[in-house]
Amino acid sequence: MAQANPFQDPLRFERRVPSCAVVIFGANGDLTKRKLLPSLYRLAFERRLPQGFAVIGISRTAMSDDDFRRKMEDSVKEFLENSPFDQALWDDFSRGLFYISGDVADEDLYQRLGTRLEEIAKARQTAGNVLFYLSTQPSHYGQAAGGLGRAGLARASNGAWRRLVVEKPFGHDQASARELENQLHEHFSEDQLYRIDHYLGKETVQNILAFRFGNPLFEPLWNRQYINHVQITAAESIGVEGRGAYYQEAGALRDMIQNHLLQVLATVAMEPSAVFEPTAVRDERAKLLRSIRVYKPGEVAENAVAGQYGPARVGGKDLPGFREEPGVDPHAMTDTYAAVTFQIENWRWAGVPFYVRSGKRMPKRVTDIAIRFNPVPHSLFVTEGDGGEAINTARPNMLILRIQPEEGISLRFSSKQPGAGMKLRPVSMDFNYGTSFGGRTPTAYETLLVDAMVGDATLYTRQDMVEASWAAVQPILDVWSGHEAEQFPNYPAGTWGPKASDEMLARRGHEGRVP
Amino acid sequence: MAAAVEEIRAEKLLKDLANVWKELNQTETNYAVVRACSMTLLVVTTGDGDEQDLAGTLGDLMHSHPCRYIVLRLVDTPEPEFAARVFAHCQLAFGRRQQLCCEQIEFTATRDRIPDFYAVALGLTVADLPVLLWVRDARLLAEPELAQILPLARPLIVDSAQFVDAKSGLADLEKRRQAGWRIKDLAWSRLTVWRETIAQMFETSGCRNLVNRVDRIEVKGRFGPTGSDVQYLAAWLSERVPGAAITATGSGVQRIRLVAGGQRLEVNDAGEALVATTLDGMVTRVPDPVRSDASLLEEELSILGPDPIYDATLRAVARLTH
Numbered sequence: 001m002a003q004a005n006p007f008q009d010p011l012r013f014e015r016r017v018p019s020c021a022v023v024i025f026g027a028n029g030d031l032t033k034r035k036l037l038p039s040l041y042r043l044a045f046e047r048r049l050p051q052g053f054a055v056i057g058i059s060r061t062a063m064s065d066d067d068f069r070r071k072m073e074d075s076v077k078e079f080l081e082n083s084p085f086d087q088a089l090w091d092d093f094s095r096g097l098f099y100i101s102g103d104v105a106d107e108d109l110y111q112r113l114g115t116r117l118e119e120i121a122k123a124r125q126t127a128g129n130v131l132f133y134l135s136t137q138p139s140h141y142g143q144a145a146g147g148l149g150r151a152g153l154a155r156a157s158n159g160a161w162r163r164l165v166v167e168k169p170f171g172h173d174q175a176s177a178r179e180l181e182n183q184l185h186e187h188f189s190e191d192q193l194y195r196i197d198h199y200l201g202k203e204t205v206q207n208i209l210a211f212r213f214g215n216p217l218f219e220p221l222w223n224r225q226y227i228n229h230v231q232i233t234a235a236e237s238i239g240v241e242g243r244g245a246y247y248q249e250a251g252a253l254r255d256m257i258q259n260h261l262l263q264v265l266a267t268v269a270m271e272p273s274a275v276f277e278p279t280a281v282r283d284e285r286a287k288l289l290r291s292i293r294v295y296k297p298g299e300v301a302e303n304a305v306a307g308q309y310g311p312a313r314v315g316g317k318d319l320p321g322f323r324e325e326p327g328v329d330p331h332a333m334t335d336t337y338a339a340v341t342f343q344i345e346n347w348r349w350a351g352v353p354f355y356v357r358s359g360k361r362m363p364k365r366v367t368d369i370a371i372r373f374n375p376v377p378h379s380l381f382v383t384e385g386d387g388g389e390a391i392n393t394a395r396p397n398m399l400i401l402r403i404q405p406e407e408g409i410s411l412r413f414s415s416k417q418p419g420a421g422m423k424l425r426p427v428s429m430d431f432n433y434g435t436s437f438g439g440r441t442p443t444a445y446e447t448l449l450v451d452a453m454v455g456d457a458t459l460y461t462r463q464d465m466v467e468a469s470w471a472a473v474q475p476i477l478d479v480w481s482g483h484e485a486e487q488f489p490n491y492p493a494g495t496w497g498p499k500a501s502d503e504m505l506a507r508r509g510h511e512g513r514v515p
Numbered sequence: 516m517a518a519a520v521e522e523i524r525a526e527k528l529l530k531d532l533a534n535v536w537k538e539l540n541q542t543e544t545n546y547a548v549v550r551a552c553s554m555t556l557l558v559v560t561t562g563d564g565d566e567q568d569l570a571g572t573l574g575d576l577m578h579s580h581p582c583r584y585i586v587l588r589l590v591d592t593p594e595p596e597f598a599a600r601v602f603a604h605c606q607l608a609f610g611r612r613q614q615l616c617c618e619q620i621e622f623t624a625t626r627d628r629i630p631d632f633y634a635v636a637l638g639l640t641v642a643d644l645p646v647l648l649w650v651r652d653a654r655l656l657a658e659p660e661l662a663q664i665l666p667l668a669r670p671l672i673v674d675s676a677q678f679v680d681a682k683s684g685l686a687d688l689e690k691r692r693q694a695g696w697r698i699k700d701l702a703w704s705r706l707t708v709w710r711e712t713i714a715q716m717f718e719t720s721g722c723r724n725l726v727n728r729v730d731r732i733e734v735k736g737r738f739g740p741t742g743s744d745v746q747y748l749a750a751w752l753s754e755r756v757p758g759a760a761i762t763a764t765g766s767g768v769q770r771i772r773l774v775a776g777g778q779r780l781e782v783n784d785a786g787e788a789l790v791a792t793t794l795d796g797m798v799t800r801v802p803d804p805v806r807s808d809a810s811l812l813e814e815e816l817s818i819l820g821p822d823p824i825y826d827a828t829l830r831a832v833a834r835l836t837h
């Protein structure tokens with residue numbers, strides 16, 4: 001057994017990444033260039049990487065190690081966020097970059113990879129630990145996992161570890177998610193699998209846990225007795241931006257709600273785990289996801305709304321409708337907007353609707369979670385309306401957890417308006433991360449890459465969570481697949497989505513927020 | 516907004532501060548003004564000409580640790596002096612639409628008025644938030660007058676790199692630590708990169724099993740007498756590997772060499788980087804840019820509770836130098 005390192009200082013040093021090699025399938029792709037290599041370089045800059053470290057890129061393009069290094073240097077320079085580029089550091093870091101060209105379907109690739117990994121383990125002292133990262137097309141996941149397994153690369157000797165990171169989507173529907181699971185599990189055990197959902201790596205999403213379980217003030221109120229409903233919004237102002245072909249097969253429900261937003265919902269609604277440890281936290285998330293009511297086909301129309309943006313003139317600029325976007329079928333039935341009322345069937349949340357919506361071409365880019373508390377049981381502050389009706393001037397409290405772009409927390413409460421009489425007005429108490437924690441926060445990929453190398457799967461999705469979230473959205477997808485073409489488009493670009501979405505909330509006596 | 520000697524009272528200064536905020540909100544039309552405060556930082560300094568430097572440091576620090584700054588500038592004037600002014604540091608918050616502002620109360624005083632400062636400062640610290648004292652000019656630690664204001668805060672920040680006699684300076688810090696102060700030394704923060712590089716060396720597969728076989732350590736500085744940096748590293752290493760023979764010379768760390776099981780591991784200073792050489796000549800470059808006081812303070816202020824490794828090191832320094 002390895003001896004403890006007496007030189008570590010956990011108060012001052014960041015978490016230790018053990019010696020390892022990272023093997024990236026799809027090394028010539030966008031994700032590698034935009035996110036993975038810049039994140040790894042930044043981790044080197046922050047002294048988070050071990051001295052025994054290497055990256056092996058794999059893709060079909062023929063390239064030498066030096067070509068790959070040059071290409072990655074260009075990418076890091078271009079996509080490094082809020083960070084300086086240090087040439088000397090890059091020269092040192094890039095000595096640990098290697099490249100193998102090959103097709104994931106070719107068994108020989110894995111033999112060559114195995115040989116190279118052995119050489120690199122000796123030369124770079126990576127201790128035989130390997131993190132495989134699938135950044136390829138999802139249709140290649142099974143082949144790559146199978147190839148690694150058959151070449152004996154999914155298991156290591158001498159106590160070294162092998163892990164496999166998989167990018168979303170984890171299947172296209174419930175059936176394909178199970179099929180993918182079977183392919184991955186043929187050679188990798190569940191504890192070797194790291195399904196990445198970059199939303200969970202965002203500092204502000206992680207902070208939901210700190211906010212809920214680190215502050216005794218709110219947790220006693222966090223249940224059906226005090227909370228009336230929850231609205232989770234993830235709006236994008238942009239359209240499909242060149243991803244039309246991909247997006248028309250996915251849609252907002254698959255692309256955002258099935259994974260990112262259901263994970264956010266689970267983080268907001270889960271029970272506290274006994275310890276902050278990967279299995280315990282993920283057990284609670286999974287339990288919550290399994291508590292989501294699975295709708296019968298007849299219930300879908302009442303609880304889910306699909307939308308697709310049409311053309312509009314916004315701010316003096318003509319924006320195309322989704323069907324006019326490049327690469328998109330002019331009759332596409334894709335949902336560029338989806339709103340779903342989720343119901344959590346457990347003691348804490350029974351009867352509290354969770355309205356989750358996501359859309360493209362909305363008026364602005366914003367992601368937030370609004371928790372609306374119950375009104376006071378009996379109001380002292382009532383005024384008379386025009387028709388003589390009693391109007392309660394005490395508005396219910398609202399807690400807003402802002403994820404992007406202005407990360408923070410706001411609490412809305414009622415306050416007396418200055419002057420005679422007792423008129424109440426809602427005011428907001430704001431906490432802004434920027435004013436309390438300045439400096440640079442790590443990107444989601446930096447956080448998640450370190451976690452995978454360290455072996456901390458807390459922020460990664462587990463198979464039972466994937467299945468539970470598919471179970472929650474599959475009936476909706478099934479019903480929507482029978483939509484009539486003339487229903488779309490049903491909201492103009494630059495608006496907050498179709499009217500039916502507001503009506504869905506209104507049926508329960510609630511009002512859609514404008515975030 | 517300077518106040519005359521007889522007028523300096525905490526209530527009056529707090530009222531002046533309230534007026535500063537009122538004026539800022541009235542005059543600023545482009546950006547919202549947000550007052551931020553997560554602690555009180557008392558700063559004691561001397562001399563002229565460092566106003567800009569200190570303002571820059573506090574301005575940089577407010578990004579990560581927005582504070583109410585209470586600055587005492589000690590002056591040597593023939594007549595007793597005690598004056599105060601209040602103002603706000605404002606910066607646009609990271610490309611946002613808000614101006615992030617911190618408040619500062621700055622006193623100028625001759626040494627005989629230190630008790631007056633103490634009395635006023637007691638009423639100026641922000642309630643329910645941590646209070647820290649940074650003695651920016653380390654020479655002041657030797658002055659008996661300073662003892663009058665040390666009780667204002669338990670965390671005491673110094674920079675032992677300024678000590679003329681590092682041995683007695685560190686011994687004095689250890690005495691203060693034993694008396695209940697929580698010592699924070701910027702010189703220690705400067706060594707984080709060295710310590711972390713050493714720790715990382717022993718994470719590699721080749722070196723992991725050498726940890727318990729380190730039998731000889733050399734910490735070498737560039738310049739003359741042994742400085743606090745070299746003493747700290749030697750003490751820290753002696754604490755971490757108690758059986759090893761240690762030699763430590765000079766100041767301005769240039770090299771740390773460890774011999775373990777006959778193998779030599781080294782970390783060398785190479786300007787803006789450290790170069791670590793482990794087994795088989797494997798070389799790693801670790802960025803080590805010159806760190807500003809703000810960056811060092813940021814590290815220290817992020818540890819508000821006990822720092823057992825530093826405390827043990829300071830204790831070991833005293834032990835080794837005896």
